[in-house]
Amino acid sequence: MKINFWIESIATFVYNKVFLSLLIFIIGFFTSYSQQTEKVDFININATVQPIFTEKKVKATATYTFKILKNCDSIYLDAPNIILLSTKNFNSEIKVISKNKKIWLFADFKLNKTYKISFSYEAIPKKALYFFKNQIWTQGQGKYTSNWLPSINDMNDKIWFHISYIIPSEKKMVANGVLKSITKKEKFSIWEYKMTNPISSYLVAFAVGDFSKKIIKSSSKIPIELYYPTNDSLYFETTYRYSEKIFNFLENEIGFKYPWANYKQVPLHDFMYAGMENTSATFFSDDFIVDSIGFNDRNYINVNAHELAHQWFGNLVTEQSSSDHWLHEGFASYFALLAEKEIFGEDYYYWELYQSAEQLRSLSEEGKGEALNDPQGSSITFYEKGAWALHILREKVGDKVFKKGIKNYLFKYQFQNVKIKDFLIEIELVYRMNLNDYENDWISQTEFQYEQVYISLMKSKFMRDYFNLLSLRPLSISSKIIDFEKALNSSNDFLGQEVVYQLQNEPISKTLPFYKKAFQTNNIKIRQAIALSMDKIPTELKTDYESLLNDKSYITQEIAFGNLCANFYTERPKYLNKIDKVIGFRDNNVRQFWLFMAIITKKYKPEKKDLYINELKQYSSSNYGYAVRKKAFEFIDYLNLWDHETIYNLINASQHHYWKFRASSRKILNKLLTNETFKKQIILLRNTLDDKSQNFLSKVLEEN
Ligand SMILES: [Zn+2]
Numbered sequence: 119m120k121i122n123f124w125i126e127s128i129a130t131f132v133y134n135k136v137f138l139s140l141l142i143f144i145i146g147f148f149t150s151y152s153q154q155t156e157k158v159d160f161i162n163i164n165a166t167v168q169p170i171f172t173e174k175k176v177k178a179t180a181t182y183t184f185k186i187l188k189n190c191d192s193i194y195l196d197a198p199n200i201i202l203l204s205t206k207n208f209n210s211e212i213k214v215i216s217k218n219k220k221i222w223l224f225a226d227f228k229l230n231k232t233y234k235i236s237f238s239y240e241a242i243p244k245k246a247l248y249f250f251k252n253q254i255w256t257q258g259q260g261k262y263t264s265n266w267l268p269s270i271n272d273m274n275d276k277i278w279f280h281i282s283y284i285i286p287s288e289k290k291m292v293a294n295g296v297l298k299s300i301t302k303k304e305k306f307s308i309w310e311y312k313m314t315n316p317i318s319s320y321l322v323a324f325a326v327g328d329f330s331k332k333i334i335k336s337s338s339k340i341p342i343e344l345y346y347p348t349n350d351s352l353y354f355e356t357t358y359r360y361s362e363k364i365f366n367f368l369e370n371e372i373g374f375k376y377p378w379a380n381y382k383q384v385p386l387h388d389f390m391y392a393g394m395e396n397t398s399a400t401f402f403s404d405d406f407i408v409d410s411i412g413f414n415d416r417n418y419i420n421v422n423a424h425e426l427a428h429q430w431f432g433n434l435v436t437e438q439s440s441s442d443h444w445l446h447e448g449f450a451s452y453f454a455l456l457a458e459k460e461i462f463g464e465d466y467y468y469w470e471l472y473q474s475a476e477q478l479r480s481l482s483e484e485g486k487g488e489a490l491n492d493p494q495g496s497s498i499t500f501y502e503k504g505a506w507a508l509h510i511l512r513e514k515v516g517d518k519v520f521k522k523g524i525k526n527y528l529f530k531y532q533f534q535n536v537k538i539k540d541f542l543i544e545i546e547l548v549y550r551m552n553l554n555d556y557e558n559d560w561i562s563q564t565e566f567q568y569e570q571v572y573i574s575l576m577k578s579k580f581m582r583d584y585f586n587l588l589s590l591r592p593l594s595i596s597s598k599i600i601d602f603e604k605a606l607n608s609s610n611d612f613l614g615q616e617v618v619y620q621l622q623n624e625p626i627s628k629t630l631p632f633y634k635k636a637f638q639t640n641n642i643k644i645r646q647a648i649a650l651s652m653d654k655i656p657t658e659l660k661t662d663y664e665s666l667l668n669d670k671s672y673i674t675q676e677i678a679f680g681n682l683c684a685n686f687y688t689e690r691p692k693y694l695n696k697i698d699k700v701i702g703f704r705d706n707n708v709r710q711f712w713l714f715m716a717i718i719t720k721k722y723k724p725e726k727k728d729l730y731i732n733e734l735k736q737y738s739s740s741n742y743g744y745a746v747r748k749k750a751f752e753f754i755d756y757l758n759l760w761d762h763e764t765i766y767n768l769i770n771a772s773q774h775h776y777w778k779f780r781a782s783s784r785k786i787l788n789k790l791l792t793n794e795t796f797k798k799q800i801i802l803l804r805n806t807l808d809d810k811s812q813n814f815l816s817k818v819l820e821e822n
Pocket of ligand 1: 424446450
C-alpha cells in the first residue's frame, strides 16, 4: 500500500512537472468580436473604484469620452453583473440603459463628434476581480475587466485609463501606470493612477494587499518596483534574483526602449496562472516566492522574463485577433528563453528548445500538429512552436536583419493592433527577400518541421554530444564506459543525467562505479536524476543515497525521503528526524509528506500524533494557497482524516475560483458522498454554512 501510494505520488509529481513546464503561462485567450470598433473609438475612461472587502463588491463612478466614427443611434460598453445607479450627461442627452450584460448608450450620435457620459454603479463580479482575506486582485485576460469596470472586451480598442482606487488605509496597492497621489482620509486612502499611453481593456489591473516593495532602476533609468508580501521579506532576494539583469538584457536585445513609465511586479495569493503581463504591472503566483533551495528547482526567472517581454509584445503592439496570438505568446516565450540563455548559458537554451521540439514532434506525428495562425491553437503551439518559429527565423535572416526588423515592427505599430503579416512584412523589408517558404513551413503549416529543427540543434556542440550519448542507449554498459566517464566529467547537467538514466535497470555489479561517480559530481541535477530514476536502493549505495537528503533541492529531498522510508522500513525514525524541520516549496511539499510519514509510522513519537494530524488538517483551510490545500486533501483522503473541519474546508475548496483545484476538490467531495456515513455528516453540516455554500451543497446533493 505504501509503495502504491508512492507510485501515485510520483505520477502526480511527474504530471506536475510536465504541467508546469508546458502550461506555465496563460493559455491562448480569444477576443470576442464585435464590429463596434468601426462605429466608435473610446478615448478615455476616468474612474474612481472602491472595492469592498466585506461585501466582495465594487462601488464606482466612471466617465467615458468617445469619438463617433459612423453616424449611429446606439453604442455599448461590456458590463456583465453591473448595477447602474445614476447617470450624468455632459454635452448632449444620452440615454443610458443596462441590458443583456451591456450598458447601452442611446443618442443621435454624429460622425467625428466627441461625447462624454458619466455614471455610477455597483458590481458583484463573478470573475475578473477576486477577494481574499488579505488581498484583492484582478485578472483581465480571459476573464474580462468589464466584470468590474464597464469597458470594451475587444482588444482592438485602446483606451487611456485614469483610475483612482479607494482602499483601506492600512493596505497597499499596485495598478497600471504612474501613481500620481495618495490622499489619506480616516479609514480609507485614495490612490490615483494614470496611464501614460492607451491600452486594451484586458490589461487593466489592480491588486490590494499587505505589500512591501524595493525599487531598483534599469540602465535606462526605468524604476522597477519589486513588491512582496511584508511577511516574506526573507525571500525577496531569491524570488527576484536576476530581475535587473533580465530587464536590461531584454531592453537591449529587443532594441526598443521599454515603452511604459515604470515596471511593477507583485506575487499574489491563489493567483491562477504563473504570471500575467498587465501593462506596467505584472502579477504572478506567490508559488514563486522561494528560498535559496527552492530557487534551484522552481524559480521565477522564466516567468519574470516572459511577462516582461509581453510589455512590448502584446501590450505595446497587440494582436488583432486570436489568429495573431503568436505575436504575443511565441514572442514572449522566445525572448524569455533568450534571457535564460543569458543567465544559464547556451547549453540550457538548446536543451529547452530540444525538449519542446520532442513534444511538438510527437504531437505532429500523431497528426495533432497545429498551425501557428490557428485561432484555436493550444498553448504548446502558441508558446513552444511559437518560440521555435522565431529561433528558426533568426537563423534564416541573421541576427542583424532580425533585430532591425523587430525594432521597425515595434516602432511602426506601437500602441496599435497587428496581424502576423504585418510583422513578416517588416522583416522582409530589411531582409530584401520574401519569406514565403518560411511562412508556409512555420506559420500556416500544421506539421512540425523537425528536419529544419534537427539541423538547427546540431549547430550546438552540446547537442551533438547529447545525441551521441542518446544513440548508446541500446548498447551494453561495458561498451560505453569511456563515453560515460566523459559525460560525467563534463560537468554538464544534461549529459550527466542521461548517463544516470541509462544506468537504470542494469545490474548493480556493472553500474556501481558510475553511480558512485554520479553521486560524487555533487551536481544537484545529476543527483536528482538518481533520485528520480532509482526505486530500489542497493545496499552498496545506501550511504550515498542517504546523502541526497542534504541536497539543495526540495524535489530531491522529497523523493529521496520517500524512497528511503520505503526501502529501509525500520530506519524510518532516523529519516524522519533528519528532515523534521524542512518545509519545502510554497506548497509545503516536504513538510506535508513528512507529516504523512510521521503519522503512518506507528513507533514514531506516538505522543505527537495528534499534533501532526492537526497540522495536516490545517493545511486544507482557506488560510493556505490552493497548492498547499490540494496536497493536504490528498493526504487527508488517503489517511481518512475526514471530520467536520476538513469536510467544511473541502466544501469551500469545491467552490474555488481556480477551476483545476475546484475540479480536484469536487472529485473528492463526490467520492465522499457515495459513502452513507460521510453523506450524513455532510448533510448535518449544511446548516452551519453561508448561503452561497448552502446553495452549492444542495445542488451537489441533488446530483448525488
Ligand atoms: Zn504569455
